[in-house]
Amino acid sequence: MSDMKNSVFRHNGQEFIVTQDMKDAYNTNGYIVIRNLLSVIEMQKARSGVEMSVGIQKYAHGRSDGNKMKSRQTLWNQPGKDITGVLVRIQRIAGTMEELIGQGEIYHYHSKLMMKDAYEGGAHVWHQDYGYWYNNGCIFSDMGSCFLPLDECKRENSCLQVLAGSHRLGRIDHITIGDQLGADPERVDKVRKLFPHVYVEMCPGDALFFHCNLLHTSDQNTSSSRRWVLIASYNTRANNPYKVHHHAQYTPMSKLPDTALLQCELIDDIPAKAYMDPSEDKSASYGKGIH
Template identity: 40%
Template sequence: MKQVLSDEQVKAYHRDGYVIVRNFFSAQEIGKLYEVAIDDEQMRKNALDLNDKSGFKTKLSLWFTPGDDVYGLATRSERMIGGAAQLLDSDSPVCHFHSKLMQKEPKVGGAWEWHQDYGYWYKNQFMFPDQMLSVMLALTIANQENGCLQVIKGSHKLGRVNHGFSGEQVGADMIFVENALKTMDLVYVELNAGDALFFHANLLHRSAPNLSDYARWSLISCYNAQSNPAYNEKTFSYLTPVEVVSDSAILDAKDLVGLSENTDLLKKEDDPALKETGWEEEVETN
């Protein structure tokens, strides 16, 4: 696997919990991705609406097995897998846990409360958070006006923070978040279409509602090292090494398609993160 990230980018990820890679995908590639996404019937039919604590809705569609559709060609690309391999704390093959299309529509797109991805994935009983990460690929511009991601720099070093329910979402204990904000820097992750953000499973992050006049869409792919077991996960993509495709796959494809009817999309009632375990009542999320 070729080296995708520089030594300085790898060092920044381990120090800060994230690294931004500008122009990770070309404008032409992003144009093709977005064009398919906005007309994807399966994506639209299977989108989950998750209310934030203020009642605004955030829409996402989540699937596990990456296919030969346009999203699969992106998530299986050599640059995505090579970058993940450089950052995961394991020498075992990179596997695809899931991908999701985040759709924050103008004026109505809801917030994501403060959380760590491992705050969700802990309920799947993944063992090693250092062997998991996410890559957010911006399909549209993301800035403070349309509710871009906010991160607490270096917060991945805190370990897992307790999480409870905040609206229909899972949110981090706000007492701990407020202490983190007194100690570490808050960063607004402003991205142009085609920029990518690699971030650690324990990085505290949130996003505000989209009250602007334009949408904010992103593709987020979550990767797991094959050496990292999960004892409460019924799907198997997280243990299946990715079949890597060329970085030119999107531009080389004659026909680009969206999700098929056979795609293993997540249903809200099947998500372990949204099921009560008992400890959530002890967490202050407001």
């Protein structure tokens, strides 16, 4: 069991700089965690932008884990100019992701709010994001995501789990597992013996940046604590999908100064965000003949 120490960094509240140690850890382990990347007041702003959003609740839908539990999620393809859209474009988030991927200009691929409510949040099987995105026409795995908890993420309420370094395996075939699509369990069983299994416990304000080929999972939330997480995913301009699909093609994304988050007062920018109708989200369904 890894204690994550090689991939955990801390923001001191001053100007944030992506260091070579951060890049090395990301390339070696497939992820880094930055403690206190967002301040308390910035997290209050982010939480209000989520909890007061009409659009997020309007387009939320549940997804069963096949074991009597379900999670809710809302997904949007364009960031928009509201609080959640500004958050995923500030330099500390988007700029950091761009430097970690290291393949030039990035753009907003999509964002989503994952809602695992108390006592009923469903589990997710082991998977790679690129296991889905490969089928959307993305040639390269020059993609990544930033995981921003709005609540404490502990083992008790289903924090993310990763196999540190597993992104170096490349893409693993994904197959139907119950009601979900996940990485081939036979291969995952072997892989789990080779890489540290890390429970990524986080607090609001922390940020997890991870590679799209990193194997990850999460358990059911049977605790009394809600676990809501905002996840922003990015693609590189040079990796623009070769076919039109249900996530964003390359769209220029203007990165914003970090001060823009606290200056933003717009809660909803519904027309601009391109919220996804649940029936159109086929990323996790192609193994069932839907693409």
